[in-house]
Amino acid sequence: MKITFVEPSSIFEGFSFGWLNKLPLLGTLYLGTILKNRGHDVKIIKDDGKRIDPEQLDCDILCISSMTSTTRRGYAIADAFKQKYPERKVLIGGVHATFFPNEALSHADYVVVGEADPIIDTVVSRIKNKKLKSKLIKGKPCEDLDSLPFPDLSLIQNIKLPLPRTPISTSRGCPFNCSFCSVTKMFGRKYRFRTPENVVEEILSRKNKRIFFYDDNFAASRERTKKILKGMLEYNITVPWAAQARLDVAYDDELMNLFSKTNCNYLCVGIESINPKSLKEYNKHQDVGLIKKAIRKLHDYGIKIHGMFVFGADNDDKKIIDKTIEFCDEMNIDSPQFSILTPLPGSDLYHKLDAKGRIFTKNWDLYDLNHVVFRPKRMSAYDLQMKVVEAIKKNYWLTKRGFAFLFQNFKTCISIIKKGLKWWYDHRAYLRFLEKIDKRGTRNKNIVNNLN
Ligand code: SF4
Structure with a gap:
């Protein structure tokens, strides 16, 4: 067919x-x-x-x-x-x-x-x-991930190969249960994984010079991650690679040595917040002191950090956004990503906010981590949106980070600038919408399905 x-x-x-x-x-x-x-x-x-x-x-x-x-x-x-x-x-x-x-x-x-x-x-x-x-x-969970074929990238019609990095997924599920995340509700808390041999075989079959491990948490089982990396070393695979992982990878010296030897050059880490109360609220099991130590250690090993932050927890006020910008500068986070807390369907957060009538729109287009869709507790929806937009501008508009980013993506910098302008234009329209929402106050909790 x-x-x-x-x-x-x-x-x-x-x-x-x-x-x-x-x-x-x-x-x-x-x-x-x-x-x-x-x-x-x-x-x-x-x-x-x-x-x-x-x-x-x-x-x-x-x-x-x-x-x-x-x-x-x-x-x-x-x-x-x-x-x-x-x-x-x-x-x-x-x-x-x-x-x-x-x-x-x-x-x-x-x-x-x-x-x-x-x-x-x-x-x-x-x-x-x-x-x-x-x-x-x-459907049902795939229990034997080794039984899956290696994805045939040539099936994608409208994409130029080779990709900037080969995407490789080595596991599904996550043993953690962060309140805003729907990964465990979709894939379960049972961590299922491919054998290190199977992963290395896929890497060997790829011609790409760079890899991105797609796992939601590449080192959820550190021992298994070590085996993959040792397997890569056996075959002299030291192409630059990146992954998503929790910061606690940095507390394991053996793992860090293997990251370094195999040429891990970028790690996307969910720092989420520097507000201890918000970290607790997110069920993140992270401590700000240890976050700092981990960042320093990753940098010592020459690994760049794409630090992901989320704003809008019930314990967040406007000041935390400014403090986070200072934190990123102090810790020299290579590329901070500022997102707006979003009640993704399936997550505990969605059920909590929905039950309390705090979600004011179910226009799913807006559930992209860039738009406020619920009433925050300690600031207005408008303020949360505005502060995050400002934070992104402060970090990337005519700054060292912004120029470094454009330089790294030199070939596509015109399209990045165009996208940035469109992003700014879209947000201005959305801010006007939020002003109306805030004026309606909490008494009118009707859900708005379209921007108006
Ligand atoms: S945010 Fe990351 S660590 Fe937390 S549950 Fe989701 S995948 Fe796991």
Whole structure:
């Protein structure tokens, strides 16, 4: 069968971090590769936000996998396809559909809830033979990640290979349970992982000179991470690599030595907050003193830090944002990322804020970590939005960091500047909307579904 996967894009321009934004998600690549290996004619389209002509999709089954912030774009693509080809099938999956399956079902013939890798082949066969009775299909966790094929990057039609970094996922799930995160609700707290041998085999099969480990927490099991890195050393693999991990990796000297020997050059770390009360509120199990020590240690090992911060906890006021900017300068964080606390569906935070009627919009386009969608406790929604926009500007607009960032991405610096201007323009419009929301006060808790 002809099967097309679409990875929808966000409507709003996020603050761009160069190569990080150019990489595709691996979920559709795994599913596409499984189906290709079963003899199906598969292609993947990474949506660039421009108009998608349903004829371009050219398939018997259209599969759309979206996150919350891209879900409405996914629905629009599904609706356009269905209008043109009512007899063909649309299947929607991904993290948002898992938490709102009935919503997704109003734009699709079938919805997969949870992980689809172990069932996708059966689902497609049943659709082909007209034997799939249920519209809601329960997925299941893939217990043996070594059984998955290496993602075939050539399935993506509209992306230039080689990618700036090869994306490799070595595990699923996370043993932690941060209150704002939906990873554990989607993939579970049981940490499932590929064997080090299987990971090294994939790295060897790639020609790329750089790697990005996609795992939500690459070192959730330090011993396993050490085995992967030792395996890389056995084969003299020392290409620059980056990963997402918790800062506590820095407390393990053996691990740090291996990071350094294998050429880890960038680590994306969820610092989240320098407010101890907010760290507690996030259930982050991090201490500000230890955060500082860990940052120094990573720098001592020559590892750059992409530090991710989240503002808007009930214990945050406006001052914490200024203090965080000072902290980033003091600690020389290489690329700080300032996000707005977002109640992602599935997370504990979503349930808490929703139950208290503090969420004022469920326009999912806005759930991209760049827009305030709930009423913060110690500042207005407008102030939170404004302070975060200012913090990003202070860090990147005509600053050493900003110029360094443009220099690293020299070839695309014009498009980065254009995106930055669009980002600023979008935020001005949203700030006007928030002013209205704040004026309505907490007495009117009606949810607003569209910007007005
Ligand atoms: S934020 Fe990171 S460490 Fe926390 S639960 Fe999510 S994946 Fe795990």
